Amino acid sequence: MVGTFKKTAEITFQVQLAEDIYSMWIRESQIAAEARPGQFLSLYCKGGNRLLPRPISICEIDRERKSLRLVYRVVGGGTEEFSHYTTSDTIEVMGPLGNGFYMEGKRPILIGGGIGIPPMLELAKQLNCVNQIVLGYRDSTFLDKEFEKYGHVYISTEDGSSGTRGNVIDAIKANHLEGDIIYACGPAPMLRGVKAFAEEHGIKAQLSLEERMACGIGACLACVCTSSSKDSHTNVKNKRICKDGPVFYAEEIEI
Numbered sequence: 491m492v493g494t495f496k497k498t499a500e501i502t503f504q505v506q507l508a509e510d511i512y513s514m515w516i517r518e519s520q521i522a523a524e525a526r527p528g529q530f531l532s533l534y535c536k537g538g539n540r541l542l543p544r545p546i547s548i549c550e551i552d553r554e555r556k557s558l559r560l561v562y563r564v565v566g567g568g569t570e571e572f573s574h575y576t577t578s579d580t581i582e583v584m585g586p587l588g589n590g591f592y593m594e595g596k597r598p599i600l601i602g603g604g605i606g607i608p609p610m611l612e613l614a615k616q617l618n619c620v621n622q623i624v625l626g627y628r629d630s631t632f633l634d635k636e637f638e639k640y641g642h643v644y645i646s647t648e649d650g651s652s653g654t655r656g657n658v659i660d661a662i663k664a665n666h667l668e669g670d671i672i673y674a675c676g677p678a679p680m681l682r683g684v685k686a687f688a689e690e691h692g693i694k695a696q697l698s699l700e701e702r703m704a705c706g707i708g709a710c711l712a713c714v715c716t717s718s719s720k721d722s723h724t725n726v727k728n729k730r731i732c733k734d735g736p737v738f739y740a741e742e743i744e745i
Contacts (some may be wrong), residue, residue, distance in 0.1 A: 513549070550615070599693075626645075671698050714728040718741060729742070
């Protein structure tokens with residue numbers, strides 16, 4: 491992480507993509523210049539009754555326009571407030587935060603599940619190869635058409651309404667996908683399955699963990715996961731998802 495800034499950003503565009511899913515573009519030059527795929531921002535509410543920021547993954551980076559895109563799900567009062575912001579409103583943001591993806595491999599498989607799908611878009615854009623992109627949804631899809639610009643897209647849905655019926659691993663198997671590196675972001679059960687699949691097939695995997703956060707900078711230890719080795723800060727088997735992650739190699743953590 492090169493630099494972290496707390497800034498007032500301008501909202502330049504916001505639209506609803508699906509039920510409870512919103513896409514917001516913000517303009518902030520320093521954060522856009524530093525950000526990379528897999529990192530996140532902390533967004534602050536305007537109301538004094540919500541002191542803790544909300545962590546939102548970076549979906550796209552447009553350095554030319556000094557802007558970033560955030561795609562988020564409304565899950566509580568804070569994100570509900572964000573969903574009502576309009577063009578020219580401002581929002582306090584801190585970032586870029588965390589460690590992003592390390593781009594490697596020649597035959598990547600990108601896997602996103604639910605609200606873990608948005609951070610995979612900028613990664614797909616920046617990887618200089620033909621991507622295999624697996625997107626997992628409960629039912630209705632979003633962003634899938636945008637991913638088609640950057641690789642071959644395979645969809646899984648729990649209800650079978652689109653693509654393969656089942657989960658992302660079912661879609662990988664149904665389409666006989668092979669690769670030398672897996673990048674994945676999504677809920678813990680999905681990442682558990684991805685880690686097991688990668689180990690079974692001898693594939694390197696980078697996993698981006700989803701977790702509730704408080705400070706977002708590693709000070710409060712509210713978002714720790716179990717690691718395979720002892721952490722130098724605490725001398726126990728912990729990793730701070732906000733500071734040491736959110737991206738880890740699969741072998742570094744226990745899910």
